[in-house]
Amino acid sequence: MITYRRRATPLHAARAGVVVAWGAVLGVATLAAAHPIALAAVACVVVVAAWSAGAGRQVGRAVLFALPAALLIAVINPLLVRQGLTVIWRFGEIPPFGQVDVTLEALVAGAVLGARAVLIVAVAALLAAVVDPDEVLRGLRRVSFRGAVTAALAVRIAPVLARDGRRMALARRSRAAAPPSPTARERVAVVRAVTTGALDRAVDLAATLELRGYATATRVARVPRPWSRHDVGIAASAAAMAALLILAAVEGVPRLETYPRLVTDAGGAAMLLAVAFVAVALAPLALRRGVAR
């Protein structure tokens, strides 16, 4: 489970809004670009940013979690998509799919879709590890108070319930009559007990919210806060990445067309754009002054 932990890094030091915007641009870049060079540039940014923010392990675990789904996409796409002209494998008649021909174009398109899925998960994991959820939810409370508090509780209680579940699993193992591996019935019993425990916790939390004035809450005021060098640096980085994305879209580089025939362009302009993208994305992470709080 990914949990926010304040560390002395530029991504943690910047305000939540600009880090979310910076991550959103990375997400848009992942969805807008299909060319492997562009995807590699985004991957490079995510890896270096996660490592420099001390979140490499968390992001790595999220990527491992997403890999099976990405592989599934990469495998299923060429089996199901009937586009592309370069047939590289003929499976013949396979019910219920009918005639199945694997094309190079569908294979590449599937790989690109899988890579995008992994990158989106990695970007989300990076944001979850470096953005203070309280700061995000505090902003949301101005828009939808109850929705934001509910989301805050979900963020807070998820690791508590995970811990409850681990404790109950341990208790199951220490029963006198516990078999080495639980039966399906025992698993259901543990899940039911964790659910009951969650309801108990929910009642206690509801009482806490009552006592803290949830029922009579007023609109939360905006907190004025001066822009730090990290706020400015990461906001400028997000703006520069967005400008490069627009430039790439206007110029049509790097170009990758999958159907009906694979057309790719990996010229100097594409490489230059990718390098520039990585440089502007990572530049603010070199600012180390004032990162601790």
Next chain:
Amino acid sequence: MSALRFEDVTATFPRRDVPALRDVSVDIADGEFVVVAGASASGKSTFLGAACGLVPHFHGGAFAGRVTVAGMDTREHGPADLGRVVGVVRQDPETQTVLTTVRAELAFGLEHRGHGPAATARGVEEVALALGIEALLDRSVHELSGGELQRVALGAALAGRPRVVLLDEPTSQLDPVAGDELVWLLRRLNEEWGTTVILAEHRLERCLAAADRVLAFADGALACDAPPRDFLTWAGTQAPLLATPGARLLAAAGLPAPSGVKEARRSLRDAGLLDVEEDAAAPVAESRPRRRRRFARGADATALRLRGLWHELDGGRAVLRGIDLAVRPGERIALMGRNGAGKSTLLRHAAGLQQPTRGRVDAAGRVALLLQHPGDYLLHERVADEVSPAALRGAALDHLAERHPRDLSGGERQRLAMAIVTGDGPAPAVLCLDEPTRGLDRAQKAELAHCLRAGAPAIVVATHDPEFAAQVADRVVLLADGMIVADAPAAEVLSGGWYFATETARILGGAGGALLPEEGAAHLERRRRSLTEVPVR
């Protein structure tokens, strides 16, 4: 002026026939420090719930009488309104924190009540400084220890500077150090800010010295309302289980009940029973790990043996560092140490629930482990479904077979969980218990201690409670930072310290190795005799 007034209050929870509070009338003045005492289910929590409006607004049920808090009638004002004048801290700090970081948590209540950004920031800074948690402000609540989390919960309750703060057994999950610090902090808030403190607590010896007044409940009714010393005199005859060990010790010596160690020592000194010179000269017990002597014994003499046990977290600290421990059959060992010292991890290794990163564990048979939360063992809808009928009979719970396990009392749950881990087959070679006295009152603790003393297998019990350790154990192992720092007979370890010592031992300064009031009384009697005997030349 009244901070809190109850007038003929009777409260009954939904679907219950017996009132949880009966005809309670009490008036608590501004700035008082009040301790609420009583056995489990005696009405303490309901009293606090009624004082903050949760009873009846949140819990429902029937409510008669009138409660006013700082002039606000709880029938007209709900908990949210009353939250402006009352702060509440409950037993489990996990369910009292709502947000992810400490700073946001402290600000939450202030923001809800319409404080502006500057007032909120100031409130957060002031309460953090007052409670000494300013270094935690930007930490995530997931990273905090139980003691730190409880301080944050107290900070959240105090951030709006309420006139009254209500605390329901806030030290039950803390080690002796963190528990004493919390009580000391409450006394400081009471003295420096004039905050009215109302504290419900089972371990009265921890807080009576700080109190101005004690309210004792029995079966939902107010049984005693008196200053600490008068309460202890009353408890000596009317409710012996509420009497502190110090009170029992001095009562046995024919002296008036003291509210704390300082007062008890003064009484003993005045009576000539605590010699100043002897006290000053009393040697500090030397407690060393007994590794070599233990390993000199034969292998068949041990029920459990840990050899060079290490538990090192991947990318983290070493929780256990080269633990060597041998447990003989029938031996009863108390494992003590502050939170995070490695007690629970050691027990999990002993029971084979974790694999050591280095070292080994040898046991002469099955090692049963009762974990900290008995509720974690309760997976079914009926008590009868949790264990076999024979085990249920053994735990004296067969009359509750049709009840839902979660409807059992704390002590009954504890017995059921113990029956689940020991089973009805061959008795385990070693029974390990992790903090079994959590949330239990003195009667339930005494019952558990009796049960453990009667049991045949070797016992290893991790506990923060020196009184319980003294009742149960014949040997105490003190852990610090994953290492054994003391391993000696209970009389030696528990009589030679401040935190890991019983109240009797602290009063007597460790004299005679007395840990329990009865042993202390015997020591005082010997001393009295030695003083009255005429020396023969």
